[in-house]
Amino acid sequence: MGLFPNLFPEMSIRLKLLGAFLVMLAGFIVLAGAAVVLQLVGAQRAALQQAEHVAAAVARISEQPGAAQSARQSYFDSLGVLFDRDIFLVDASGVVVAATDRRIVGQAHQVPEIAQAVAEGRPRDFVGPDVFDGTDARQVVVPLPAPDGTAGVRAAGAVVFEYTQVYDTLMAEAKQAALLTVLATFILAVLGWIMAFRVTHALVRPLAELERTVALVAAGNHGARLRVRSNDEVGRLAAAVNRMAADLQRQHDALQERNADLARSNALLQDGITRQQEAAERIEYLAYHDSLTALPNRNQFGALLADAVARAERGHHPFGLFFVDLDRFKQINDTLGHGAGDALLQEVARRLRQTLRAGDAIARLGGDEFVVLVDELRSDRHAEAVAHKILQAIARPFIVPGYELRVTASVGISRHGRDGRDGQTLMKYADIAMYQAKAAGKNSFAFYSPAHDDNSIARLELESRLRCALELGELELHYQPKLDLRSGRITGMEALLRWPSPGLGMVSPEQFIPVAEETGLIVPLGKWALRQACRQNMAWLAQGLDGLTVAVNLSPRQFSDPDLLTDIVSILHETGLDGRRLELEITESAIMQDAEAGRRLLRSLKSLGVRIAIDDFGTGYSSLSTLKQFPIDTLKIDRSFIADLATDPEDRGLTEAILQMARTLKLHVVAEGVENRVQQAFLRERGCDELQGFLFSKPLPAAEFAAFVHDQRQPTAA
Numbered sequence: 001m002g003l004f005p006n007l008f009p010e011m012s013i014r015l016k017l018l019g020a021f022l023v024m025l026a027g028f029i030v031l032a033g034a035a036v037v038l039q040l041v042g043a044q045r046a047a048l049q050q051a052e053h054v055a056a057a058v059a060r061i062s063e064q065p066g067a068a069q070s071a072r073q074s075y076f077d078s079l080g081v082l083f084d085r086d087i088f089l090v091d092a093s094g095v096v097v098a099a100t101d102r103r104i105v106g107q108a109h110q111v112p113e114i115a116q117a118v119a120e121g122r123p124r125d126f127v128g129p130d131v132f133d134g135t136d137a138r139q140v141v142v143p144l145p146a147p148d149g150t151a152g153v154r155a156a157g158a159v160v161f162e163y164t165q166v167y168d169t170l171m172a173e174a175k176q177a178a179l180l181t182v183l184a185t186f187i188l189a190v191l192g193w194i195m196a197f198r199v200t201h202a203l204v205r206p207l208a209e210l211e212r213t214v215a216l217v218a219a220g221n222h223g224a225r226l227r228v229r230s231n232d233e234v235g236r237l238a239a240a241v242n243r244m245a246a247d248l249q250r251q252h253d254a255l256q257e258r259n260a261d262l263a264r265s266n267a268l269l270q271d272g273i274t275r276q277q278e279a280a281e282r283i284e285y286l287a288y289h290d291s292l293t294a295l296p297n298r299n300q301f302g303a304l305l306a307d308a309v310a311r312a313e314r315g316h317h318p319f320g321l322f323f324v325d326l327d328r329f330k331q332i333n334d335t336l337g338h339g340a341g342d343a344l345l346q347e348v349a350r351r352l353r354q355t356l357r358a359g360d361a362i363a364r365l366g367g368d369e370f371v372v373l374v375d376e377l378r379s380d381r382h383a384e385a386v387a388h389k390i391l392q393a394i395a396r397p398f399i400v401p402g403y404e405l406r407v408t409a410s411v412g413i414s415r416h417g418r419d420g421r422d423g424q425t426l427m428k429y430a431d432i433a434m435y436q437a438k439a440a441g442k443n444s445f446a447f448y449s450p451a452h453d454d455n456s457i458a459r460l461e462l463e464s465r466l467r468c469a470l471e472l473g474e475l476e477l478h479y480q481p482k483l484d485l486r487s488g489r490i491t492g493m494e495a496l497l498r499w500p501s502p503g504l505g506m507v508s509p510e511q512f513i514p515v516a517e518e519t520g521l522i523v524p525l526g527k528w529a530l531r532q533a534c535r536q537n538m539a540w541l542a543q544g545l546d547g548l549t550v551a552v553n554l555s556p557r558q559f560s561d562p563d564l565l566t567d568i569v570s571i572l573h574e575t576g577l578d579g580r581r582l583e584l585e586i587t588e589s590a591i592m593q594d595a596e597a598g599r600r601l602l603r604s605l606k607s608l609g610v611r612i613a614i615d616d617f618g619t620g621y622s623s624l625s626t627l628k629q630f631p632i633d634t635l636k637i638d639r640s641f642i643a644d645l646a647t648d649p650e651d652r653g654l655t656e657a658i659l660q661m662a663r664t665l666k667l668h669v670v671a672e673g674v675e676n677r678v679q680q681a682f683l684r685e686r687g688c689d690e691l692q693g694f695l696f697s698k699p700l701p702a703a704e705f706a707a708f709v710h711d712q713r714q715p716t717a718a
């Protein structure tokens with residue numbers, strides 16, 4: 001604590017300064033007041049002293065021993081000239097013995113104060129009755145000195161001096177001086193107050209500005225600055241505050257920049273973390289989900305299946321597995337492209353989810369294979385109901401961009417407990433059952449039965465036997481003639497594979513061609529058929545059977561074989577067959593697998609003179625105008641349309657439309673599977689070019705075919 005403790009810490013400096021000024025002012029006024037009082041009292045005293053002095057002098061002179069009354073009066077007369085006031089001498093009994101005014105001489109003036117002064121031998125002053133008019137007047141009584149000069153003993157008389165005038169004169173002067181003092185004090189007080197205000201303001205204003213600016217800076221407004229008005233302590237303080245604010249501003253800007261950098265780095269980091277998290281989540285998701293349909297994938301399904309097995313083993317109701325495979329999906333995918341195939345699979349997934357209960361697990365295993373796990377499968381009837389629901393859901397038309405498709409599915413069912421106890425076995429059995437459903441005509445379901453295993457084994461056996469058959473030359477080609485409808489002449493034949501297996505008997509191509517296609521055996525098999533057909537046609541030509549075009553089937557797998565073109569070139573070269581005597585039958589789907597590559601291949605084949613026929617036309621999804629983009633010569637109307645021509649108006653309409661459009665596009669049309677005259681007549685009327693079918697001949701071994709042509713070419717006996 002300093003010398004002067006801070007008495008009012010809460011009080012503003014302005015108030016403190018003004019307060020200090022007020023205190024000083026009050027002191028000043030008190031001093032001025034005191035001076036006034038002293039002046040007045042001094043004047044009073046001076047008047048009294050003056051009066052006493054005069055009275056004392058008069059008393060000494062009046063008391064001179066031997067002084068006669070007359071001399072005494074003369075002295076008072078002369079005093080009357082000097083003083084315009086009453087001075088008189090009384091004896092001890094109060095009788096006036098001499099006076100400046102002779103009229104009162106001899107008059108008794110009985111005033112207690114005079115009598116007391118005489119009795120005590122000491123001067124007194126008082127305000128008492130005037131000797132003339134009895135009004136109050138200021139008087140001083142000085143007793144005559146004792147003859148031995150002793151004071152304090154009864155005197156012989158006293159001089160009375162009425163000094164009111166002296167008093168008034170001195171008091172008037174004193175009052176004037178006091179008035180001047182008061183006036184000066186007032187003026188000085190006012191001026192002092194004004195000064196105090198100005199000084200306070202001058203001191204406090206920069207401090208207040210300082211306070212405001214510092215508060216602004218503290219609140220974050222680092223741009224706030226003070227006006228430096230002076231070079232005194234306040235001015236220097238303001239300049240220091242300004243420098244401090246500028247420093248703060250710089251530090252704040254640097255901090256802001258660092259914060260912004262940090263925020264950017266943080267955002268980048270956050271972004272990186274988010275992306276990493278998303279990627280991790282995506283990886284996690286993809287590990288367990290099928291990206292196309294969002295259904296659980298094989299992985300997740302494996303876990304679901306394991307859970308279901310565990311539950312069933314603990315005594316819950318057994319569950320069932322439904323293996324769902326779309327029929328002809330590959331054809332759709334190849335023909336319409338993968339976009340359409342994907343859209344179809346997504347819609348199938350959506351329908352399965354919609355159709356089945358929330359508790360049923362649905363997964364996509366890949367391709368067009370879906371699997372459904374139905375918990376608590378109570379009975380076979382229950383399983384059948386589920387299978388029906390699945391088939392019906394898929395049988396409804398699908399609208400995929402630009403197309404309305406009708407798709408069917410085959411469903412294989414295996415049941416926990418009855419067919420097997422572990423997931424892997426049940427999956428295998430459901431798969432086998434699904435193949436059984438397909439074999440049974442598709443668009444159906446089948447329960448697993450141990451007999452199905454035999455079929456699978458039989459399939460494997462067939463594959464191995466087919467490989468041997470190809471190596472051992474067991475395969476044959478049969479030829480089915482084609483007739484020109486207008487002339488009735490045989491124009492060519494379709495080469496069809498036959499497999500008289502020593503072990504299996506005559507195996508139908510319907511059986512072994514799909515196995516060959518699946519296993520890839522179709523490539524060497526097809527190559528053999530092609531070479532054999534060309535060779536045979538050349539042989540017939542050599543026998544005189546000229547003008548025949550041999551048609552050979554090319555499966556989709558063969559068509560996409562990169563060696564196909566070079567194989568055909570070398571076969572034509574090797575056999576010597578004119579390319580124009582060879583026709584290749586290709587399905588729409590085979591061409592559409594890769595339209596651009598297909599177009600290039602067909603152009604190359606055309607440049608060899610080879611004719612191109614679209615086989616099974618009408619069963620695919622391509623329009624004629626699409627096919628027109630390919631260098632095609634012939635359309636073969638599928639035998640399924642021809643079969644019901646007599647009974648099915650839809651097939652009739654379709655066949656008519658194909659014929660009409662083919663004419664417009666200048667395409668050659670062959671109708672296959674013609675079995676009766678009604679069909680023949682219908683096709684003739686609608687302008688079909690060629691016919692093929694049992695009505696004329698079944699596929700024949702080479703020798704029989706040659707005989708058939710011979711017979712046909714023999715001129716009929718007249």
Ligand SMILES: Nc1nc2c(ncn2[C@@H]2O[C@H](COP(=O)(O)O[C@H]3[C@@H](O)[C@H](n4cnc5c(=O)[nH]c(N)nc54)O[C@@H]3COP(=O)(O)O)[C@@H](O)[C@H]2O)c(=O)[nH]1
Pocket residue numbers: 480494495496497508509510513526529553554555615616639672673674675692693694695699
């Ligand atoms: N890639 C190859 N595919 C081939 C080859 N050889 C045959 N095949 C294909 O196998 C499928 C079945 O052939 P197949 O049992 O020989 O049946 C053909 C004819 O016998 C049958 N046909 C002919 N006329 C009639 C008839 O009036 N009625 C009737 N019910 N069937 C008849 O049609 C089959 C010929 O069909 P297509 O090939 O579509 O012209 C079959 O898909 C063959 O293509 C081969 O070497 N390679």
